[in-house]
Amino acid sequence: MQRAFFVFWLSFLFFFSATVSRAGDFLPEYFSAQDINDRFNKNLTLKAGSFETELSESQIREWIKEKTDLSYSREYMSEIENTHFCQYKKSMLCALTFLQKNTNHIKKISRVSLDAGLIADFLNDLARTTNTDPQNAKLQIENEKVSVFSMNQNGVRLNKEKSLQIILNYFQKNDASHELKLATDEIIPEITLDSIDKLGIKSLIGEGISNFAGSPKNRIFNIKIATSRFNGILIKPGEEFSFVKILGEVDGEHGYLPELVIKRDKTEPEFGGGICQVSTTAFRAAIMSGLEITARRNHAYPVRYYNPQGMDATVYVPKPDLRFKNNTPGYILIQTKIEGTQLIFDFFGTNDGRKISITGPKITESNPDGSMKTTFTQEVFDASGNKFINDTFNSVYDSPNKYPHPGEILTQKPSGWSNKEWKKYKKEHNL
Secondary structure, eight states, X not given: OHHHHHHHHHTTTOOOEEOBOTTOOOOOSSOOHHHHHHHHSSOEEEEETTEEEEEXXXXXXXXXXXXXXXXXXXXXXXXXXXXXXXXXXXXXXXXXXXHXXXXXXXXXXXXXXXXXXXXXXHHHHHHHHHOBOOBOOEEEEETTEEEEEEOOBOEEEEOHHHHHHHHHHHHHTTOOOSEEEOOEEEEOOSSOGGGGGGSOOOEEEEEEEEEOTTOOHHHHHHHHHHHHTTTTOEEOTTOEEEHHHHHOOOSGGGTOOEEEEEETTEEEEEETTTHHHHHHHHHHHHHHTTOEEEEOOOOSSOOGGGOSTTOOOOOOSSSSOOEEEOOSSSOEEEEEXXXXXXXXXXXXXXOOSOEEEEEEEEEEEEOTTSOEEEEEEEEEXXXXXXXXXXXXXXXXXXXXXXXXXXXXXXOSOOTTOOHHHHHHHHHHTTO
């Protein structure tokens, strides 16, 4: 796959500027036709950081033979008179094949040049393949001390400006080397083994707990997969945490199994069912840590896994999301664990003397159909007793009857449905 990538782009890298000479004279600007053939009749090793691939002239020509429909007639040559080959998406290597098979046309080529713009395009695509992000060290708490359980790794960035000049010099100076090494820069991660003492992670500042007892095996499996994404995550001072961003893709390729989720007007199996157990637990830890909640939504109807009702947080990629801001003076380290059927999120950081007061949650309205309303408040005071957060979280839950499980039928009109939609549904289901 890597070799094919480079063959493809190298075959579009070098383009001719070609004109037909009226006097039949051969006036090379950079190379003669023989120069071109000499430079490509050898193997070439292309390196970018730790990536390396070797391309031979025969491999490139074989690719051209298989992948490109070439036409090298006299009519074609006259068609491109006074124009650039790049306008017709024909590579320099394609042109080389033409020169070898049609020697009687060689003297009609009066100029051969490199197109720096196309080389820059090649480098942009190459960067997307070779660039790697730096990886922060992942931390854990052992014996009330911070330790490393995953070492930091440096990242790599292709230096496109320097690499462009390296490629131009290679061909313009007829470099005899069979290796073309491009320029890369090393990127140092923010969190390294040496920087642990500067993070301010000293003590437990908040904990969130939920219970998933009675969950089916697929749901438990998904909870464990999603929970592992958050263990060891660091949140910088002032940074806004996004649950969805850290969670990433939710599908079978990323290890999830189908399980029930609430989606629009029904409850149905989908990859990742149960992830809201994780977001709910993270929400509770943020509340208990006195953090500023910037985005949270309750579930469509009460779910028994999230008792007490009113302190849940639903998520779905890309939204709704759970977001909160680290308003403490140091980094926050997230530690996750499962004990029996309890899921626990511990937030470790700097104790700045704040006091957190939670009132509720309490049910303000409860109906026979299972719908309800709840509320709770979060008050946070600094070390001097000044209140700097006073948030109220109201939740409105529909009746579960409006979101049937597989095989069930709606008995009440879902919120958001028009009377016409509801009438049609009842007629279809003989209600």
